[in-house]
Amino acid sequence: MSAPPSEQAGGAVSQAGTDAAGVTRGRAFLAKLARWELLLVVLLIGVLVYNARLSPYFWDSQNILDDTSNFMEIGLLALPMTLIIIAGHIDLSVGSTAALASVIFADRFQAGWNVWLCCLAALAVGALAGLINGLVTTRVKIPSLVVTLGTFALYRGLANGILGNTEVSGFPDSFVGIDLRYLGNTHIPAPLIIFAVAAILTILLLHGTVFGRYVFAIGNNEQACRFSGVAVDRVVVILFTLSGLVAAFAGLILTSRLQTSRGDLATNFELQAITAAVLGGANIFGGSGTIYGAVLALFVIGLLQNGLTLANISGDIQTIAVGVLLILSILLPGLARRGRAAFGRRRGGDASRAKRSPAT
Amino acid sequence: MDRRRLVTLVARFREFGILLVLILLVAITSVGNSNFLTSTNLEGIALDTAILVILAIGETVVILTRNIDLSVGAILGFSALFVGVVLKVHPGVPIPAALLLGAAVGLVFGLGNGLLVALGEVPAIIATLGTLGIYRGLIFVYSSGSNQHEITASDLPNNFLALATQTFLGVKLFLIIPVLLLLAAGYWLGQTRSGREVYAVGGNGAAARLAGIKSGRTVLLAFALSGALAGLGGVLYLARYAQVDTLAGSGMELNVIAAVVIGGTSTLGGVGGVLGTLIGCVLLSVINNSLVLLTDPGSAQFWSRAVYGLVILGAVVADALITGRLQRALRRRRA
Numbered sequence: 001m002s003a004p005p006s007e008q009a010g011g012a013v014s015q016a017g018t019d020a021a022g023v024t025r026g027r028a029f030l031a032k033l034a035r036w037e038l039l040l041v042v043l044l045i046g047v048l049v050y051n052a053r054l055s056p057y058f059w060d061s062q063n064i065l066d067d068t069s070n071f072m073e074i075g076l077l078a079l080p081m082t083l084i085i086i087a088g089h090i091d092l093s094v095g096s097t098a099a100l101a102s103v104i105f106a107d108r109f110q111a112g113w114n115v116w117l118c119c120l121a122a123l124a125v126g127a128l129a130g131l132i133n134g135l136v137t138t139r140v141k142i143p144s145l146v147v148t149l150g151t152f153a154l155y156r157g158l159a160n161g162i163l164g165n166t167e168v169s170g171f172p173d174s175f176v177g178i179d180l181r182y183l184g185n186t187h188i189p190a191p192l193i194i195f196a197v198a199a200i201l202t203i204l205l206l207h208g209t210v211f212g213r214y215v216f217a218i219g220n221n222e223q224a225c226r227f228s229g230v231a232v233d234r235v236v237v238i239l240f241t242l243s244g245l246v247a248a249f250a251g252l253i254l255t256s257r258l259q260t261s262r263g264d265l266a267t268n269f270e271l272q273a274i275t276a277a278v279l280g281g282a283n284i285f286g287g288s289g290t291i292y293g294a295v296l297a298l299f300v301i302g303l304l305q306n307g308l309t310l311a312n313i314s315g316d317i318q319t320i321a322v323g324v325l326l327i328l329s330i331l332l333p334g335l336a337r338r339g340r341a342a343f344g345r346r347r348g349g350d351a352s353r354a355k356r357s358p359a360t
Numbered sequence: 361m362d363r364r365r366l367v368t369l370v371a372r373f374r375e376f377g378i379l380l381v382l383i384l385l386v387a388i389t390s391v392g393n394s395n396f397l398t399s400t401n402l403e404g405i406a407l408d409t410a411i412l413v414i415l416a417i418g419e420t421v422v423i424l425t426r427n428i429d430l431s432v433g434a435i436l437g438f439s440a441l442f443v444g445v446v447l448k449v450h451p452g453v454p455i456p457a458a459l460l461l462g463a464a465v466g467l468v469f470g471l472g473n474g475l476l477v478a479l480g481e482v483p484a485i486i487a488t489l490g491t492l493g494i495y496r497g498l499i500f501v502y503s504s505g506s507n508q509h510e511i512t513a514s515d516l517p518n519n520f521l522a523l524a525t526q527t528f529l530g531v532k533l534f535l536i537i538p539v540l541l542l543l544a545a546g547y548w549l550g551q552t553r554s555g556r557e558v559y560a561v562g563g564n565g566a567a568a569r570l571a572g573i574k575s576g577r578t579v580l581l582a583f584a585l586s587g588a589l590a591g592l593g594g595v596l597y598l599a600r601y602a603q604v605d606t607l608a609g610s611g612m613e614l615n616v617i618a619a620v621v622i623g624g625t626s627t628l629g630g631v632g633g634v635l636g637t638l639i640g641c642v643l644l645s646v647i648n649n650s651l652v653l654l655t656d657p658g659s660a661q662f663w664s665r666a667v668y669g670l671v672i673l674g675a676v677v678a679d680a681l682i683t684g685r686l687q688r689a690l691r692r693r694r695a
Binding site (some may be wrong): 071090136140141142145146147150151152153154155156157158160161163164165262268271274278284285296314316317318320322323324326327330331334335336338 | 397430432474476480481482483485486487489490491492493494496497498500505606614616618621627628659662664665666667668669670672673676677680681
C-alpha cells in the first residue's frame with residue numbers, strides 16, 4: 001500500500017534540488033521520460049506488426065479505426081485516472097461508477113423519461129459518486145485506496161441491485177450506435193473524436209494551467225503544498241468528482257455502443273485504466289506523469305487486446321496480458337533505477353540515489 | 361505508551377461496537393424470520409464463516425504489514441478447480457494430501473505476490489491487482505487446457521465431500537481447521553518474535569529496518585501465508601459447495617478485506633489482530649444470511665455487494681473518527 005504523500009517526498013522526481021546538481025538531475029529525469037515514451041512507441045509498433053501478421057485485414061483503415069471504439073471508454077477513464085495518480089491518489093471505483101451510471105440511465109429510461117434527461121441523470125449520479133469519493137478521502141482523511149475499494153463494491157452493488165440479472169435495451173436510434181457514426185465522409189468514428197477532444201482538454205488542464213501545477217505539486221509534497229496555501233483538499237475533491245463524471249460519460253458511451261445496459265458492465269475497467277496511466281509513465285507514488293504517455297499506453301493495451309482477439313484468445317485470458325503489462329511497467333523501471341544506483345555506488349558515485357522506495 | 365493505550369481503547373471500543381451491531385442484527389433477523397435461529401441455519405453460517413476466516417487470517421497478516429492482497433479470491437478459485445480436477449482424476453487421493461496440495465498451489469501464488477512486493481518493490485495494491493487478473497486468467501488457461509470447465513458433486517469422491525458433514529467429538533471436522541488456524545495465528549502474532557515483527561514492519565517500516573528487522577522477509581512471509589491459506593480455503597470451498605467453475609471465488613477478496621477492516625485491523629498497518637477479524641467474519645456472514653432471510657432471496661444476492669461496500673466504508677470512517685477524537689482527547693489531557 002502506498003505511503004501517505006508526506007512520506008513520499010523522497011521519490012525519484014522530487015530529489016531534484018534547487019542547486020546545479022539538482023538541475024542536471026532534473027534534466028536527466030526529462031531525458032529518461034523521453035526514453036520511456038520512445039519505449040512505448042516501440043511497443044506500439046511491435047503490437048501493430050503482431051496484429052498485421054495475424055490478420056491481412058488489420059491494416060485496412062476502416063478496420064483499424066473501428067477497432068479503436070473498443071477501448072475508447074477505457075481511454076476516457078484513464079485520463080482523470082492519470083491526474084489522480086499524479087496527485088498521489090488512486091480511484092478503484094471508476095468501472096463501478098460507469099456501470100452505475102449506465103444502470104441509472106436505463107432505469108430512468110424505463111420510467112419513461114426523455115432519453116437525454118436520462119443521460120443528464122446518469123452524469124449527475126456519476127459526479128455525485130466521484131464527489132463522495134473525494135469528500136470521504138479529504139474530510140475523514142482515509143487513504144483514497146481504501147475509500148474507493150469500498151465504493152468500488154458499493155457502486156457495483158447498487159448497479160447490480162437496481163437491475164438484478166435483467167438487462168435493458170430498446171433505446172432510441174438517436175442514442176444507440178455511437179460507434180457507427182463517423183466524422184463527415186471519413187472513417188473516423190465518433191468515440192475516437194470524443195476521446196481525442198477529452199485528451200486535448202486534459203493535456204491543457206494538466207500541462208497548461210495552475211490547477212495542473214497544483215496536481216503535480218500535491219503528488220510531490222502534499223505537506224509543503226498545504227503550508228504554501230494550496231487548497232489541497234479542494235483540488236483532490238475536484239479531481240475525484242471529475243473522475244466520477246467522466247466515468248459516467250464513459251458508461252453512457254459504452255451503453256450506446258453495446259445498445260444494452262447491465263449491472264456487470266465495465267467490469268475490470270479500473271484495472272485497464274490504471275494500467276494505461278502507469279504504463280504511460282505516471283508514478284504510482286505521485287508527482288510525475290504525462291497524458292501523452294497514458295494515451296500511447298492506452299493504444300498499446302487496446303491494440304494488443306485487439307490482436308489477441310484476432311488470434312482467438314478469449315477475453316478472460318487477455319486479462320493475463322494486462323496484468324503482466326501493469327506489473328512490468330512498475331517493476332522494470334524500479335529495477336533499472338536500482339541497478340543504476342548500485343552501479344553508481346560501485347564507481348564511488350552518489351550513494352544517496354540508492355534510496356529505497358517507500359513501497360512497503 | 362500513549363499510542364498503545366490509544367490502540368487498546370479503540371480496540372475495546374470498536375469490538376464492543378461490532379458486537380452490539382451483531383446482537384442487534386441477530387435480534388432483528390430472528391424476529392423477522394423464525395428460521396434464523398434454527399440449527400441448520402446457524403450451521404450454514406458457521407460453515408460460510410469457516411472459509412472466510414481462513415482467508416481473512418492471511419489477509420490480516422498482510423494488512424498488518426501495511427500491504428494488501430487483492431488476489432486471494434483468484435487463488436481460492438484456482439486451488440478449488442485444480443484440486444477438484446485432481447480428485448476427479450485420482451479419487452484415491454487422501455484428504456490431508458488434497459488440503460496440502462491446495463495450500464501448496466496457493467503458496468506458489470502467494471510467493472509470487474510477495475516477491476513482487478518485497479523484492480521488486482512494486483506497491484502491493486498494483487502487484488496484486490495485476491496478479492488478480494493473471495491468476496484468474498490462469499484458471500481459464502488451466503480449465504481449457506485440461507478441458508475441465510466445471511467440477512460438480514458427482515465428480516468428487518464421497519469421503520472428500522464428507523469433510524463438510526463429518527463430525528469429530530460432536531464438532532464438525534470442517535470447523536476445527538479454522539479454529540486451529542486462529543489459535544496458531546493468534547499465538548504467532550502475539551507471542552513470537554517473528555509475529556511481533558509483523559507489527560513492527562507495518563507500524564513503522566523505517567524504524568523496523570533500523571532496528572535490524574528484515575522487513576522484506578516479513579512481507580514475503582505475509583504474502584506467502586496469505587496465498588497458502590487462500591489455497592487451503594479453496595479446498596474447503598470445494599468440499600462445502602461441491603460445485604466449482606472458473607469463476608469460483610470472484611470478488612471474494614472484497615468480503616475478506618471487509619471482514620479484516622471491520623475487525624479493526626488498520627489499513628495503515630501495525631494495528632489489529634485475528635480476534636477482531638473473527639468477529640468481522642461472523643458479522644459479515646450474519647449480514648449475508650439476514651439479507652437472504654429478510655428480503656426476497658432472489659434479489660438479496662444482487663444487493664449484497666452494495667452492503668459490503670457500505671460496511672467497509674462505515675467501518676473505516678467510524679475508525680478514523682473515533683481514533684481522531686481519542687487522539688485529541690489524549691492531547692488535551694496531556695496539556
